[in-house]
Amino acid sequence: MTPLHDVAVVGYGPTGLTAASLLGRLGHRVVVCERWPGLYGLPRLTHIDDETARTIQAAGDADEALRDSSTCTYVWLNGKGETLVRIPANPRGPMGYPDHISMYQPDVESAVDKRLRGYGTVDVRQGWAVTGLHQDDDGVTLRLRGWNSDGATADGPHDEVRARYVIAADGSRSAIRELLGVERQDFGFNEQWLNIDTEWLRPQPPEFAHGTQYCDPARGHMTINIGTTRQRFEFALLPGESREEMTDPESAWRLLRRHHDLGPDDVRIIRHLVYGFEARIATRWRTGRVFLAGDAAHTMPPYLGQGACSGLRDATNLAWKLHLVLGGQAPDTLLDTYESERRPHVTALTHAAIALGKVANTHDAEAAAARDAAFLAGEVPPPPPFPPLTDGVLRQGTNAPVGTLTPQGRIRRADGRIGRLDDLTGYGFTLVATEDPGPALGPERLARLERLGCAVVALDTVDDLDGRHREYLRLLGAVAYVARPDFVLFGAAADRTDLGALVDDLDAALSGTTVAAV
Known part of the structure; x- marks a missing residue:
């Protein structure tokens, strides 16, 4: 068998x-x-x-x-080289890493x-x-x-x-x-782009140490660093350009010379192909x-x-x-909560990506000029924050921002070990509290948490080296919170009397005895 x-x-x-x-x-x-x-x-x-x-x-x-990675600022330029949008990278994002990373x-x-x-x-x-x-x-x-x-x-x-x-x-x-x-x-977004991945044969010039989207109506194109030693270049195919023509090596060198003044003495091409951008959801x-x-x-x-x-x-x-x-x-x-949680989130991101694609690939000169004027005048609102989860395994009926992401900082345990929170707690649920929650929870609830593989972190027994978890609890107005294994906030306890209910609600949400919705 x-x-x-x-x-x-x-x-x-x-x-x-x-x-x-x-x-x-x-x-x-x-x-x-x-x-x-x-x-x-x-x-x-x-x-x-x-x-x-x-x-x-x-x-x-x-x-x-991430040994060959770097923070990655992203700049959007118009056809004249004017900056439309600049998205800086925060080297200390809430998860314990830069919030935009270029990697290999x-x-x-x-x-x-x-x-x-x-x-x-x-x-x-x-x-x-x-x-x-x-x-x-x-x-x-x-x-x-x-x-x-x-x-x-x-x-x-x-x-x-x-x-x-x-x-x-x-x-x-x-x-x-x-x-x-x-x-x-099919959301109706279909484009063909030429992808050229290269390796630097000399130190990476500073102007290439970030991502740049060129919103040029003549031809949209972009470049982004791949860590610190490699570079990606992409060029939109124009009407009449075939896949066969654009995958000819000379086409790649022609575009690299024209747009970036780069040749075989500067970079080595390691990947060269035409592929399609699409937006489709099962x-x-x-x-x-x-x-x-x-x-x-x-x-x-x-x-x-x-x-x-x-x-x-x-x-x-x-x-x-x-x-x-x-x-x-x-x-x-x-x-069943896999799709009910993930589909709305990825659908929202797909629509946002489509909207940005339309900004990057405005081919009509007059429309591009109007777009540029709106950006330069500050009339275009910033992109919305990433959506939280709004359905699934989430605690009901509190003011906590359930469905958003919880932070990760460095902690020092009583035994002297220092590390990122997840390295010291493992992959699973985590209950973080200002002080030992044991007396408020009692042995039965603690046993339930243990069966779930939930780590318990009392901040009065460890050093919160970055202050990130205490600050997060302060922002929540809570004495404790439960993070899911995917870092999503399940819920928070406003005070010690609410701790038991928080664990009970987690148990109920996982057992299916309640349908959590916010």
């Missing part, structure tokens, strides 16, 4: 890697099915935020993953891959494509074929894997989504025991830098919920 795994993860890009690592960290038997025989090895994503960096910290060695994707993937292979519970099967899927009441069987660059080989090796649940993180052309017959809603993210995640569930234009970040949010949202369900700590219905 085919061995039963807890979870099968299909796809080994950032979303799949993260999901597999978090589940492996939690002790689950995971099998990964990936058609490519090795890690991709080239940068596709170049930007993450501090929330994503914190997720990478949970899934791998963050310092190793292969470093991140290698660090997470290294971590998850050390758990001993994750079986990584590379070089295998999923060609079939069958669900029953107890699990999912995936049919596999050996795969090479020409595709799945009809007469090659074949196998099956079986798992209680499946996470399909197999990209925008998801084979699992096709097997399930899930359609996607009509359903769960089909029985199978969940779509990352690009398989949603794609968006890159102007907000949130495509990959959204995939990692999917991974960490699913991982902790699957952990509770697999461990008998929550009913299967908890998994």
Whole structure:
């Protein structure tokens, strides 16, 4: 009989890697099915935020993953070189990392891959494509074929894997989504851009040590640093330009010379292709025991830098919920909150990215002039903050900003150990209180928290080295708060008499005895 795994993860890009690592960290038997025989090895994503960096910290060695990274300010210029928007990077974001990070994707993937292979519970099967899927009441069987660059080989090796649940993180052309017959809603944003990734042959000039979007009606283009030693350049294809023409190396050098005065003595091209920007969201993210995640569930234009970040949010949202369900700590219905929480959030970001794409790619000269005048006159409002979660596992009926993100600072424990909060508490729920909550909670509630794997941090017994957690409690007007494993604020206790109710509400929300909504 085919061995039963807890979870099968299909796809080994950032979303799949993260999901597999978090589940492996939690002790689950995971099998990964990936058609490519090795890690991709080239940068596709170049930007993450501090929330994503914190997720990478949970899934791998963050310092190793971000060893060739830098803060990334983003500037939007018009065709005349005038600054329309400047988005500075905060080097000390609330998650304990810069809030805009330029990074080298292969470093991140290698660090997470290294971590998850050390758990001993994750079986990584590379070089295998999923060609079939069958669900029953107890699990999912995936049919596999050996795969090479020409595709799945009809007469090659074949196998099956079986798992209680499946996470399909197999990209925008998801084979699992096709097997399930899930359609996607198309938001009507489709563009073709030339991507040129390069490596500096000399020290990176200062003018390239950040991201720049050139909102030129003649041709939209952009550049962004990939860490400190590499650079990405992108150019919009104009009407009449073909994919074949633009993937000719001379086309790349022509554009680099014309727009940046760069040639083969300055940079080496390491990746050169035309790809499409699109905005599509799957009509359903769960089909029985199978969940779509990352690009398989949603794609968006890159102007907000949130495509990959959204995939990692999917991974960490699913991982902790699957952990509770697999461990008998929550009913299967908890998994329905994955889509109800994530879909509104990613939809809002998709619309924001589309709006920014329209700003960047205004091709009509008169419309571009009007756009420039509005920006330069300060008549364009700043982009709205990222949306909070508004449904799902959240505490009802309080004034706390539930559904927003909780901070991470450095703490020193009584034994002298210093580290980021999550490194000292682990991947799970965390209750942070001004002082020991034990007397107010009592042994039964403390035992419940222990069963959930909830760490308890009393700030009167540790040094809050950055003051970040005490300040956060002050802003909440609370004596304690509970953070979910995906860093989302579940709820806060206004005073010690409310502590017990906070834990009871968490238990009720996870057991499904209440439907939390704000």
